[in-house]
Amino acid sequence: MKRYSSPDFLAASLGRAAGVLAAVLMLAEFAGAGPALAAKPVITQVATGASHSCALDDTGQVWCWGWNSNGQLGDGTTTSSTTPVRVHHLSNATQVSAR
Secondary structure (H helix, E strand, O other), X not given: OOOOOHHHHHHHHHOHHHHHHHHHHHHHHXXXXXXXXXXXXXXXXXXXXXXXXXXXXXXXXXXXXXXXXXXXXXXXXXXXXXXXEEOOOOOOOOOOOOO
């Protein structure tokens, strides 16, 4: 059984309101990411789904995290992620949505 971080547990246990809280917590952690990202993204929009969340940054890139059993993170895999992964083959996005 895979263990998920507390934001994922909150989202799974408490519903959409907790999903928004989980997204905020994850983005706070993401913004504090170490040297893995040369420039930290400025998040302009967040969307939460039933088991994943996505964020839009100020350059039009989309980042998603959470369960990925159907490829909903858009990174070309079906591997779930507790940290944001960039959506492949998408740039200049103006809005983000998660279902």
